[in-house]
Amino acid sequence: MKFDSKELSIVISALVIQLVVPSVFPNLHKILDNSVLFAAPVNSFRSLKEGIFLLRNGLNPYSGTIIHHPPILVSLFTVINENELVTNLIYALADLVTALNLIRINEWFMKQEVEASNEKGEKIQTKQEYFANWIVYAWYFFNPLGITSIFSRSTTVFTNMFIMITLKSLCYQELSVAVMSLSVATYLSYHPWYYILPVVCYIIKSKPEEHPWKIVVKAVGLFVSGLFGLLYLSFQLTGSWQFLTNYETIVMFHKITPNLGLWWYFFTEIFQFFNNFFVGVFNLYTFIFIVPFTLRFGKTKRDLMFALWVSIGFVNFAKAYPTISDLSLFHCLVLEWKPLFKNLRINPVISYMLTYVLLALLPVFYYVWMELNSGNSNFFYAIGLVFSTVEAVFLSDFIWSKLCEEYGGARRDLTQI
Amino acid sequence: MLLQSIWTLVLLACSVDATANTYPFKERLDLTPLPRNNLLASFNFELDSNDIQLYSDGDSISTHYTVFPRSFGPILKTTRARELHLRFSQGWWDSEVWGSLPRNGSTAGGTGVEIWSLIEADDKAQALESWVKLVNSLSGLFCASFNFIDESITTYPVKTLQPYSSFYQKVQPEKQLYLLRSALPREPICTENLTPFIKILPAKGKAGISSLLNGHKVFNSQWSSMSIDILTECDDSLICNYNLKQAIDVVLNVPKTIDRALNPIPKPTPGEELRCDQSKTHNVFQCFPLGEKTDMSWDLKTLFGTTINGGSSISSEPSKVCAHVNHEHWKVYAVTGTGDDEKFTVVDDCADLDVKSTTNFLFSTDESNNVVALNKPPVMTSRSLTGHSQDSGGFRTDFANISEDKDVDLVFFETLPWFVRIFLHTMDITITKPDKSTVTYSISDPLSETVLKQIYYSPAVDRKAPTHLELLLRIPAGCSVTLNYQFDKSMLLYAEYPPDANHGFEIDPAVISVIGEEGNEIYHFRTTTSLLTLPTPDFSMPYNVIILTSTVMSLAFGGIFNLLVKRVVTQEQADSLAKVSPLYRVSEKLGRVRTRIRQLLGRA
Incomplete structure (x- = not known):
């Protein structure tokens, strides 16, 4: 990995911030972790620490329904022994790995464009079509979404890292690494298995010489065996299958806590008779666009990358326990779609301003509800709903822009005819 | 007779x-x-x-x-x-x-x-x-x-x-x-x-x-x-x-x-x-x-x-x-x-x-305050809720051993309803010595074992089992001991809230059994109940919430679905494509039939 001076200074300053700030403010992660924007029951660091505590005292953390972290993660953190510095270092490293992979993806996109233009004999100025590495670094490291999710020590950081590794490995034809890291991400937080479909399609695209069914069997087989390997290891670690309730909690939405998403207030208020039905509907809704995205954007590798990206975005919008750390993964990849910016109906500056204003309002309304009691749950819900709407509009705007790009391509083809 | x-x-x-x-x-x-x-x-x-x-x-x-x-x-x-x-x-x-x-x-x-x-x-x-x-x-x-x-x-x-x-x-x-x-x-x-x-x-x-x-x-x-x-x-x-x-x-x-x-x-x-x-x-x-x-x-x-x-x-x-x-x-x-x-x-x-x-x-x-000598209880206890937020809180329990030369062993038994998710690792133990100096240990600190001899803990299972916590404590003579721990409160389903949800939920009194020298329970008492407020939804909202959430979901679905089934083409392409589609042929046939009927009617 080569850095130029700008990149290096950004990476080093980011690392310094990530190590120094938590040491100077040791309570920062507790404050952020108490906020529902950063911590859901399934990814809060406090709950992970409780798991470590129980494990160390010889109790099965999964006999109750307090801990929803996968056993291997809990065991790994038990080894660290709650050393603050090591914990900070681990989160900083995870962040760095994510960033490095992101840069590699950025480079791949640039290369793709150059190749595409070479094929067509055109000279497209890559520098203008894509952002320079240092901008991507800066956007990733100094984005409040990313940096606060590192400070909150949300375990979604690790899921993000593995998904990023998957994307990068896909770009660089390290296909088994991609599938394996996707299975780790699935093990960590359930939802990433949705992405197996675009990933398999991508592999089929990148290996045109092999029979598609063979690839499907291989990739899915690798994914499933990786996942089962991890689950079996967890079983060996805890001595029972009780830890599977983690995934049950995510699917069945057992723990109702306010969050950024659409589920919590709906399931608080829905009549109990319909509860199970709507759990089914909402899960289906989360999955519903994976297949269409893959089919619609399945022509080239770049298109499949887009399919993966919008899938991540839609799952964030529709899943049960979304947090800011989930958003961070989606939004750090947005720079890779610079070519689409020009066709957006809403300027990204405006949509980001909206997003940040809403994200700032959410904790305010939460505070007004929980602490001051001068507002009720509707305030928080309303802002959350607006936030979700903005996310959905943002996503569909990019899809629109992608269609425009296709139109541009079509026009280009036509003119060539 | x-x-x-x-x-x-x-x-x-x-x-x-x-x-x-x-x-x-x-x-x-x-x-x-x-x-x-x-x-x-x-x-x-x-x-x-x-x-x-x-x-x-x-x-x-x-x-x-x-x-x-x-x-x-x-x-x-x-x-x-x-x-x-x-x-x-x-x-x-x-x-x-x-x-x-x-x-x-x-x-x-x-x-x-x-x-x-x-x-x-x-x-x-x-x-x-x-x-x-x-x-x-x-x-x-x-x-x-x-x-x-x-x-x-x-x-x-x-x-x-x-x-x-x-x-x-x-x-x-x-x-x-x-x-x-x-x-x-x-x-x-x-x-x-x-x-x-x-x-x-x-x-x-x-x-x-x-x-x-x-x-x-x-x-x-x-x-x-x-x-x-x-x-x-x-x-x-x-x-x-x-x-x-x-x-x-x-x-x-x-x-x-x-x-x-x-x-x-x-x-x-x-x-x-x-x-x-x-x-x-x-x-x-x-x-x-x-x-x-x-x-x-x-x-x-x-x-x-x-x-x-x-x-x-x-x-x-x-x-x-x-x-x-x-x-x-x-x-x-x-x-x-x-x-x-x-x-x-x-x-x-x-x-x-x-x-x-x-x-x-x-x-x-002639002096009603002069009664038979009363036995002092071996230990005094009070329990109170801490924190001011509706979504989290904590319990603080104080134990005071008033005897000057005898340590007191006791079992502190507490049950909490399942919607209170306690974090046992946040527990800390503060010992106040007779000279008012204090020392605080975290529960993970091995030194806390001078007071906290044994823990029995069975965590809560949603809607199935309450948290069950039994602590074997030794309160040193003349000292007072304070236990502190934190918890989160989950929200309940609409129907699980009692009619007056904002009144709060009573938490069982904790049971304290003082253990005698032979290991038997020699004195029992309970703390007061605690009133816990949970975050409540707006109970008048079910229909609004269902409608609004569903609207946002269907807007997102509709918008994206609409885009996905679209194919962006030029006008010429659209026209030439339309000509080969079966739908176009059917509609054209229908149009022809319609003009025929019109002509017939016009003639009549």
Whole structure:
């Protein structure tokens, strides 16, 4: 990995911030972790620490329904022994790995464009079509979404890292690494298995010489065996299958806590008779666009990358326990779609301003509800709903822009005819 | 003549029978004046059943219960409950003023209702089934909401409330024994709970000391506690019977109770009866009130509204009333009979009640605060909620060992409802030494083991099991220890909130059992209940929420779906594509048909 001076200074300053700030403010992660924007029951660091505590005292953390972290993660953190510095270092490293992979993806996109233009004999100025590495670094490291999710020590950081590794490995034809890291991400937080479909399609695209069914069997087989390997290891670690309730909690939405998403207030208020039905509907809704995205954007590798990206975005919008750390993964990849910016109906500056204003309002309304009691749950819900709407509009705007790009391509083809 | 003599004989036989036939039943009333003009009245009843068959079907052998309440036998038998303990309490025992609890707290409960039982069953599931059956039967019997007890509020105590019947010690049971416990802290204790208590006594409140028990008086008290303990007692030849102990303890504030008896409708005290501080300005307009009178005389009739209606005629020993007073300052008289036959007897310690006549007790004192030396409780405890947010909070529990040279071992038993998600790793222990220096240990710190000897923890399962926490603590002499821990509160489903959700949820009182040198429980007490507020949704919103959320979801779906099925092409491409689509052909055909019809119609 080569850095130029700008990149290096950004990476080093980011690392310094990530190590120094938590040491100077040791309570920062507790404050952020108490906020529902950063911590859901399934990814809060406090709950992970409780798991470590129980494990160390010889109790099965999964006999109750307090801990929803996968056993291997809990065991790994038990080894660290709650050393603050090591914990900070681990989160900083995870962040760095994510960033490095992101840069590699950025480079791949640039290369793709150059190749595409070479094929067509055109000279497209890559520098203008894509952002320079240092901008991507800066956007990733100094984005409040990313940096606060590192400070909150949300375990979604690790899921993000593995998904990023998957994307990068896909770009660089390290296909088994991609599938394996996707299975780790699935093990960590359930939802990433949705992405197996675009990933398999991508592999089929990148290996045109092999029979598609063979690839499907291989990739899915690798994914499933990786996942089962991890689950079996967890079983060996805890001595029972009780830890599977983690995934049950995510699917069945057992723990109702306010969050950024659409589920919590709906399931608080829905009549109990319909509860199970709507759990089914909402899960289906989360999955519903994976297949269409893959089919619609399945022509080239770049298109499949887009399919993966919008899938991540839609799952964030529709899943049960979304947090800011989930958003961070989606939004750090947005720079890779610079070519689409020009066709957006809403300027990204405006949509980001909206997003940040809403994200700032959410904790305010939460505070007004929980602490001051001068507002009720509707305030928080309303802002959350607006936030979700903005996310959905943002996503569909990019899809629109992608269609425009296709139109541009079509026009280009036509003119060539 | 002959007839008359036969009648005499029959009558004689009957009367002989009536006097000679006594049953295993004892009753005793202890009256202990407490400081600040309070009176502790402890009613004790104890009765035994006939011998029972522990392991028979029951139908083959008819069971005769004599004084043992008929309603209990079959319930205990079908549920195989070997011990049953019930507590109904309200108010707060002020141990700093009143000293240790009566009977070392073994019969005192926390606010609300508490029940625990030793049940013999094949496995845990069967034990739970019997338990639910048991509490449901008792629910009707005691007019209490026992029927709301289910697995989500039932715990299996490990170190505290341990069984102590001779059955437990001697008999090798056929099946496993399970100890189950539940509490309903929100249950108001009222007259309808007292009535069944009196009903199960042989005299049913008509005679003996139970004739004093009147709901209005018992529940207008500072503190009251009713308890029933049923044990299975077995001798060495393994012949068993049920032993039932019933206790009702009441602390009455004497001036208040008398005031209420004399003036049922409260009226302002007339000016000349006001007790003003003579050392300060006092005139028609100004009066600095003095404290309560300390030279008083009062009798049971004023306090309880009635005299004791004779002793119990069927008990194995005479009904007893005992007064525990400081004889230097107190005089106690038993007053038997009424009107001209009134007879005063000085009571030194205990008096047997006369079966035939009514008895009243008269107390007079020149210094009512001078009472018999009170036992200090071994440890003082208070528990409070910390935090100010509706979504999280914490518990802080203080233990103070007032003895200067003896460490106290105790078991701290706490159950929390499932929607309270406690984080045990946040627990820290602060020790305040006699010289006021403090030291704080986190629970993960090995040094905390000087205080925290052992932990039993079973985490909550959503809607299935409460958090069950038992801590074995050693409070060093003269020190006070503070436990602190944090928890999160989850939201409930719409229907799971009680009607007045913003009132909050009562948390069971924590049970503290002080462990003696031989490892047995020597003193019990409970903390107060805590009122926990949960985050509540807006209960008027279900339709709005369903509509708004669904709208956003379908907007997102519709928008994206609409884009996905679109293909962006040029106008020319669109036209040429449309020409080959079957839909276009059909519509074109339809158009042609339509023009034909129009033409036809136009022609017609």
